[in-house]
Every structure is written in C-alpha cells, then in structure tokens.
Amino acid sequence: xxxxxxxxxxxxxxxxxxxxxxxxxxxxxxxxxxxxxxxxxxxxxxxxxxxxxxxxxxxxxxxxxxxxxxxxxxxxxxxxxxxxxxxxxxxxxxxxxxxxxxxxxxxxxxxxxx
Amino acid sequence: xxxxxxxxxxxxxxxxxxxxxxxxxxxxxxxxxxxxxxxxxxxxxxxxxxxxxxxxxxxxxxxxxxxxxxxxxxxxxxxxxxxxxxxxxxxxxxxxxxxxxxxxxxxxxx
Numbered sequence: 001x002x003x004x005x006x007x008x009x010x011x012x013x014x015x016x017x018x019x020x021x022x023x024x025x026x027x028x029x030x031x032x033x034x035x036x037x038x039x040x041x042x043x044x045x046x047x048x049x050x051x052x053x054x055x056x057x058x059x060x061x062x063x064x065x066x067x068x069x070x071x072x073x074x075x076x077x078x079x080x081x082x083x084x085x086x087x088x089x090x091x092x093x094x095x096x097x098x099x100x101x102x103x104x105x106x107x108x109x110x111x112x113x114x
Numbered sequence: 115x116x117x118x119x120x121x122x123x124x125x126x127x128x129x130x131x132x133x134x135x136x137x138x139x140x141x142x143x144x145x146x147x148x149x150x151x152x153x154x155x156x157x158x159x160x161x162x163x164x165x166x167x168x169x170x171x172x173x174x175x176x177x178x179x180x181x182x183x184x185x186x187x188x189x190x191x192x193x194x195x196x197x198x199x200x201x202x203x204x205x206x207x208x209x210x211x212x213x214x215x216x217x218x219x220x221x222x223x224x
Binding site: 004033035041042043044045048058059088090092094101102103104105106107108 | 146148150152155156157158159160163199201205211212213214215216217
C-alpha cells in the first residue's frame, strides 16, 4: 500500500519554465490537496479537490493551476515558474466526510526556481 | 473552519509527558479537533482527532474542555523522536478544506 505518491522528489527549474507536479493516491479517497511549505513556515493550502471533477482555490493559488485527472490523481502545474515559488510541495488525500477523515501526505517535492 | 492558536515552541524532558495546548474559541458544534505532526521536513502525520469526548490511541491522548474552546494533546512519555512541529486543526465533519496554522515546535531534550 503506497499511500500518497508524489513525483518528482526534487526539481530545479529556470525562471519562466513550466512543469507539472504529479500526485497519486491508492486509498480511494475523494478529497485531495496541494500545499506549499517555505523554509521555517507552516503549510499553506494552494488548491484542493473535494471530489473528482471539482477543484477550489486555497490560501495561495496565484501562479498555479490544478487538474483532478481522475479519483486517484491530482496534478499541480506551474505555467511560468518564479523564484518565489521555490518551496517544498506536499500533496495529501482524505475522505470527504465521515468520522475517519484524517489526511495522508506524500513525502514532498522539493522545487528550486533559479 | 475555526481558527486555532498554539504556542510557538515548547521544551520537554525525555521520558516526561508533553502537554501541547491549543485554543479554538470559535469552534462550532460540527467541528472536530485534529492533531498532526511534522518531523523534520517529512510530510505531516496524523495523530488523533476528537469532537467532545477525550480520545486516546497508541500515539497520544486528546483532552477537550467541556466548552470545547480549547484542547490539549498529551504525549505520555516523550522521546527524542517526538521532536517535531505539532499542528492543531479544527475542521468540520463534512468540511473540504484542511488549513494548517503555524503549529508548535516541540523539542524533546535528553
């Protein structure tokens, strides 16, 4: 049982380049999330998808787009990377409702924009 | 979802109980209290959650006050491996968002 898998684990981009961060979960969860974490800071929600076919903005959506490709996969795209987007990106999944709605996180993608 | 307030940092001696407080004075009736922790730069890990009754699992205990405006996470016998950032989150049972605050840095010292 892999849980939440993020690819790649590390990436260096030049300013202006684009890339897509991939996330897949095998727990049949409805909800998925993308966060960023800057050094010494807490996690900030970028986008989330409550269920397949829906996406909503979080706290810091500017400069990002997302796609909920299917129930398993939720990707995050940077169209034109900027140094301010240097961060660690975490994907998470959880059930939408019910008592057992704890979230499971991937191990992160460490992105550096130069 | 209601906002939470936690101390910035705390120290605890190894082998002693670590008591991490959280204030959530604007919590509403359908909101749960969740605790996560993040060790070094790994992805956060779920610890425990509760609505109004005290809860215990293999990792920790959660004590929620009767008025539900605050809670305490208890690690009964802290070890060096419990050094982490601990996040208290309030989330509706049917809520979609999962928003983290700054958390509490817990340092367990030998």
